[in-house]
Amino acid sequence: MITTKLYNRYQTVIPSEIRKxxxxxxxxxxxxxxxxxxxxxxxxxxxxxxxxxxxxxxxxLPYNSVEIKKRSGRGLDWE
Structure with a gap:
């Protein structure tokens, strides 16, 4: 069994053995x-x-991948 500590902001670390x-x-x-x-x-x-x-x-429909990336980075809705 692997154990970890729970820190004051309720955070913990996933042990490296498990991550790998x-x-x-x-x-x-x-x-x-x-x-x-x-x-x-x-x-x-x-x-x-x-x-x-x-x-x-x-x-x-035709689309522009550059425009898609710009819009997704700004969180804009598609119309």
Whole structure:
């Protein structure tokens, strides 16, 4: 069993042995759930970037990847 300390702002460190085994990085998302038996479960997933998203959607209309990146960085909605 590996243990870690919970710090004053409720932060902790994922031990290196675990990080290496499940290959998480600083941009990984941690999803917390409590199962039906009351046990805490964690899921780690990778954060999607625009590089991951571009090419997933087939679109009939012309688009400009530079404009998509600019808009996503500014948090603008698509109309």
């Amino acid at each position: 085994k499940i290959s998480v990085d600083p941009d990984s998302i941690v999803e917390w759930t409590i199962n039906e038996k009351g046990k805490v479960e964690l899921e780690f997933r990778k954060r999607l970037t625009e590089k991951d998203i571009i090419g997933l959607i087939k679109q009939e």
